[in-house]
Amino acid sequence: xxxxxxxxxxxxxxxxxxxxxxxxxxxxxxxxxxxxxxxxxxxxxxxxxxxxxxxxxxxxxxxxxxxxxxxxxxxxxxxxxxxxxxxxxxxxxxxxxxxxxxxxxxxxxxxxxxxxxxxxxxxxxxxxxxxxxxxxxxxxxxxxxxxxxxxxxxxxxxxxx
Amino acid sequence: xxxxxxxxxxxxxxxxxxxxxxxxxxxxxxxxxxxxxxxxxxxxxxxxxxxxxxxxxxxxxxxxxxxxxxxxxxxxxxxxxxxxxxxxxxxxxxxxxxxxxxxxxxxxxxxxxxxxxxxxxxxxxxxxxxxxxxxxxxxxxxxxxxxxxxxxxxxxxxxxxxxxxxxxxxxxxxxxxxxxxxxxxxxxxxxxxxxxxxxxxxxxxxxxxxxxxxxxxxxxxxxxxxxxxxxxxxxxxxxxxxxxxxxxxxxxxxxxxxxxxxxxxxxxxxxxxxxxxxxxxxxxxxxxxxxxxxxxxxxxxxxxxxxxxxxxxxxxxxxxxxxxxxxxxxxxxxxxxxxxxxxxxxxxxxxxxxxxxxxxxxxxxxxxxxxxxxxxxxxxxxxxxxxxxxxxxxxxxx
Amino acid sequence: xxxxxxxxxxxxxxxxxxxxxxxxxxxxxxxxxxxxxxxxxxxxxxxxxxxxxxxxxxxxxxxxxxxxxxxxxxxxxxxxxxxxxxxxxxxxxxxxxxxxxxxxxxxxxxxxxxxxxxxxxxxxxxxxxxxxxxxxxxxxxxxxxxxxxxxxxxxxxxxxxxxxxxxxxxxxxxxxxxxxxxxxxxxxxxxxxxxxxxxxxxxxxxxxxxxxxxxxxxxxxxxxxxxxxxxxxxxxxxxxxxxxxxxxxxxxxxxxxxxxxxxxxxxxxxxxxxxxxxxxxxxxxxxxxxxxxxxxxxxxxxxxxxxxxxxxxxxxxxxxxxxxxx
Numbered sequence: 001x002x003x004x005x006x007x008x009x010x011x012x013x014x015x016x017x018x019x020x021x022x023x024x025x026x027x028x029x030x031x032x033x034x035x036x037x038x039x040x041x042x043x044x045x046x047x048x049x050x051x052x053x054x055x056x057x058x059x060x061x062x063x064x065x066x067x068x069x070x071x072x073x074x075x076x077x078x079x080x081x082x083x084x085x086x087x088x089x090x091x092x093x094x095x096x097x098x099x100x101x102x103x104x105x106x107x108x109x110x111x112x113x114x115x116x117x118x119x120x121x122x123x124x125x126x127x128x129x130x131x132x133x134x135x136x137x138x139x140x141x142x143x144x145x146x147x148x149x150x151x152x153x154x155x156x157x158x159x160x161x
Numbered sequence: 162x163x164x165x166x167x168x169x170x171x172x173x174x175x176x177x178x179x180x181x182x183x184x185x186x187x188x189x190x191x192x193x194x195x196x197x198x199x200x201x202x203x204x205x206x207x208x209x210x211x212x213x214x215x216x217x218x219x220x221x222x223x224x225x226x227x228x229x230x231x232x233x234x235x236x237x238x239x240x241x242x243x244x245x246x247x248x249x250x251x252x253x254x255x256x257x258x259x260x261x262x263x264x265x266x267x268x269x270x271x272x273x274x275x276x277x278x279x280x281x282x283x284x285x286x287x288x289x290x291x292x293x294x295x296x297x298x299x300x301x302x303x304x305x306x307x308x309x310x311x312x313x314x315x316x317x318x319x320x321x322x323x324x325x326x327x328x329x330x331x332x333x334x335x336x337x338x339x340x341x342x343x344x345x346x347x348x349x350x351x352x353x354x355x356x357x358x359x360x361x362x363x364x365x366x367x368x369x370x371x372x373x374x375x376x377x378x379x380x381x382x383x384x385x386x387x388x389x390x391x392x393x394x395x396x397x398x399x400x401x402x403x404x405x406x407x408x409x410x411x412x413x414x415x416x417x418x419x420x421x422x423x424x425x426x427x428x429x430x431x432x433x434x435x436x437x438x439x440x441x442x443x444x445x446x447x448x449x450x451x452x453x454x455x456x457x458x459x460x461x462x463x464x465x466x467x468x469x470x471x472x473x474x475x476x477x478x479x480x481x482x483x484x485x486x487x488x489x490x491x492x493x494x495x496x497x498x499x500x501x502x503x504x505x506x507x508x509x510x511x512x513x514x515x516x517x518x519x520x521x522x523x524x525x526x527x528x529x530x531x532x533x534x535x536x537x538x539x540x541x542x543x544x545x546x547x548x549x550x551x552x553x554x555x556x557x558x559x
Numbered sequence: 560x561x562x563x564x565x566x567x568x569x570x571x572x573x574x575x576x577x578x579x580x581x582x583x584x585x586x587x588x589x590x591x592x593x594x595x596x597x598x599x600x601x602x603x604x605x606x607x608x609x610x611x612x613x614x615x616x617x618x619x620x621x622x623x624x625x626x627x628x629x630x631x632x633x634x635x636x637x638x639x640x641x642x643x644x645x646x647x648x649x650x651x652x653x654x655x656x657x658x659x660x661x662x663x664x665x666x667x668x669x670x671x672x673x674x675x676x677x678x679x680x681x682x683x684x685x686x687x688x689x690x691x692x693x694x695x696x697x698x699x700x701x702x703x704x705x706x707x708x709x710x711x712x713x714x715x716x717x718x719x720x721x722x723x724x725x726x727x728x729x730x731x732x733x734x735x736x737x738x739x740x741x742x743x744x745x746x747x748x749x750x751x752x753x754x755x756x757x758x759x760x761x762x763x764x765x766x767x768x769x770x771x772x773x774x775x776x777x778x779x780x781x782x783x784x785x786x787x788x789x790x791x792x793x794x795x796x797x798x799x800x801x802x803x804x805x806x807x808x809x810x811x812x813x814x815x816x817x818x819x820x821x822x823x824x825x826x827x828x829x830x831x832x833x834x835x836x837x838x839x840x841x842x843x844x845x846x847x848x849x850x851x852x853x854x855x856x857x858x859x860x861x862x863x864x865x866x867x868x869x870x871x872x873x874x875x876x877x878x879x880x881x882x883x884x885x
Contacts, residue, residue, distance in 0.1 A: 010385030011851065015847065018382070019595070025594040026594055033597060047323070047358070049327040068239070070243060115345055119347055121348055159354060160359055188692065302852040303766065304851060304852040306595060391858055392853075539855065540696070
């Protein structure tokens with residue numbers, strides 16, 4: 001026959017945890033995990049995929065990003081301009097000029113394939129996330145707006161040794 | 162009335178039998194697509210007799226997104242992006258078997274550092290998924306506090322995932338041959354190596370300490386509570402034979418007593434270098450399923466702490482051509498997802514993308530046992546059983 | 560003052576105080592539960608969130624009352640009235656001090672138990688008349704639960720009545736003052752625990768909130784109510800909490816009495832002491848609500864019929880024997 005061992009019933013331990021939590025929230029020397037959103041903002045990691053920024057000077061409208069997007073949400077239009085030759089008597093050079101570069105953020109999957117395949121360093125990730133709109137049409141960011149996001153692109157963090 | 166009274170032939174009152182059965186039909190209760198407890202849009206057409214369920218028929222397909230068709234017209238990196246979204250709670254773990262299948266067809270050897278990084282991130286995804294389980298399962302049973310505690314600690318793990326990959330749920334970090342090597346293809350972005358960022362080891366150790374403490378809290382607050390034990394012990398018992406017949410996998414199979422874990426049986430990731438146990442249950446009831454998942458969280462935290470100590474150095478992606486064409490062939494790779502066993506059957510005809518991709522998900526096979534387990538159960542038991550199976554509709558319907 | 564005008568003033572005071580107490584308890588519940596879950600709770604409503612109950616009440620006043628097409632209209636519309644009549648009627652016998660009581664009836668405790676059973680009708684008719692299968696199930700579960708837990712409630716109070724030899728609530732408090740110890744120490748400890756469990760079940764709070772069962776039935780018998788009718792159900796739950804805790808502190812914890820304070824001033828500190836004891840018990844019930852899952856209803860019924868009723872009968876027997884022998 002087993003000896004009767006009194007044990008603290010489980011629900012009392014549970015009550016102790018719950019009431020202990022209450023004191024942890026009220027007393028100021030425990031860390032507060034809450035971020036009071038509109039007034040305080042969390043600090044995000046530098047690699048966070050928030051919004052894509054475009055450096056339109058560097059873009060040559062090669063269409064690699066538009067082709068590799070899984071959603072086909074990048075719309076690019078460009079034209080070729082003739083420029084004077086570098087040496088007199090040489091051939092006229094042509095340069096691609098970007099007319100229109102839109103990213104439709106209502107479709108964008110935030111996958112990053114476009115940033116990865118661009119060979120000219122024209123697209124960057126930035127951790128901004130507060131750009132929601134009231135109408136779906138406003139989610140199409142055109143060239144100027146994408147240029148503005150360039151200011152928010154952070155420095156890349158150092159690596160673990 | 163099952164007995165008619167004939168006035169000329171009335172029995173003596175003491176002989177009249179008093180069993181009168183009232184014939185009623187079972188009520189058809191539609192636990193519809195919109196319900197607080199089905200994890201998504203699952204419809205159960207249940208025939209109830211009072212509180213007892215006589216039969217239940219799940220109706221699926223409310224969330225079918227056509228992954229297998231979408232994959233036919235996309236290239237391998239694009240499919241990797243899509244595949245994250247099948248089981249959206251544990252994003253990273255969905256990419257691993259697909260990429261492993263493509264690497265098997267191309268016969269590429271993945272460098273060791275990349276394998277370790279994949280393993281660490283997969284285990285973090287497992288911890289994240291089990292946190293959601295530990296928050297949502299008591300919520301359906303009625304305990305309203307653990308979900309807040311679970312989500313708070315889960316945020317620390319998701320912060321780690323975000324600092325490495327850039328995304329919390331949909332990391333899109335695996336590439337054929339390893340993990341994502343550089344941030345882009347241009348002159349400066351080629352130098353931005355996407356290895357583990359500074360401070361990762363310290364932050365991981367802090368987060369894993371929190372995870373271990375959280376597991377102890379859950380075992381006291383949830384598992385030790387007598388009401389929880391009364392609601393989940395001996396409820397929804399799944400025997401070994403039925404589980405093996407119906408093809409369930411993952412923690413449900415292990416809770417029924419079968420010792421089967423693809424992490425020890427298969428070698429898609431270097432799990433044999435680490436020392437961890439596999440929790441096995443005894444009875445196969447809801448309490449065992451809860452307890453197996455909670456113990457798995459502890460084992461995953463131990464694996465991550467060991468992996469951080471012995472991380473090898475080296476490249477994080479093997480040498481692959483710029484435009485990847487996978488040679489002709491067929492292969493099937495399966496992996497141990499947090500919800501069960503996930504597998505991808507890839508048929509490749511040498512193109513830029515798969516010719517045909519068949520996805521075998523864990524939750525689809527797991528909920529096939531619902532009609533068996535729910536027969537004769539009470540309505541609150543249905544909620545407890547569905548919560549303990551821990552399925553996600555994205556996994557079921559793809 | 561004549562009897563009827565005094566009674567009228569007392570009734571008006573009760574009708575004014577009951578919602579205020581309920582709103583105070585709502586605040587304790589909302590903020591207290593938030594602190595137990597490591598979050599601040601409502602913050603931006605005003606004054607760090609402490610205006611929240613007033614905001615809730617005001618919100619329900621301006622909502623549209625939707626009545627579904629197939630309901631049984633008179634029954635549906637009058638269901639909340641039963642519930643709130645039952646709980647506000649219980650204020651009649653709560654003693655804030657030996658003289659501050661609406662009517663010190665000789666059969667105070669008996670009146671209490673009779674009136675509190677009226678709310679069962681309201682709950683059952685609310686569930687049945689809503690044309691909704693889930694509400695029906697909530698109402699039927701509620702009927703079974705409320706009727707089952709009436710018995711432990713009554714039987715646990717009978718022990719107190721035997722020990723105090725009177726059913727008037729003021730008399731019971733006076734008897735505790737005479738003993739020197741509140742009844743919870745002086746022999747009715749088990750009855751106190753049984754009363755608290757039965758009261759939690761009568762109020763349909765977790766762990767006994769099967770009729771409401773949020774994750775299964777999305778509000779159970781109250782699903783189809785909106786606007787002011789839902790506010791009445793909601794407020795009556797908190798008034799019920801207040802009243803049950805007040806009765807428990809009167810019968811078991813000594814009511815308006817605190818030792819060491821002079822008894823001439825009892826009209827001033829009596830209400831404060833009683834409200835303090837009530838809020839402490841209510842806090843305990845709130846902490847229990849936020850840490851327990853809910854019982855399945857057959858486990859609920861097993862608890863009532865097979866555990867609580869035999870224990871309370873045993874308690875009565877022991878109390879009666881002690882009363883006769885000593």
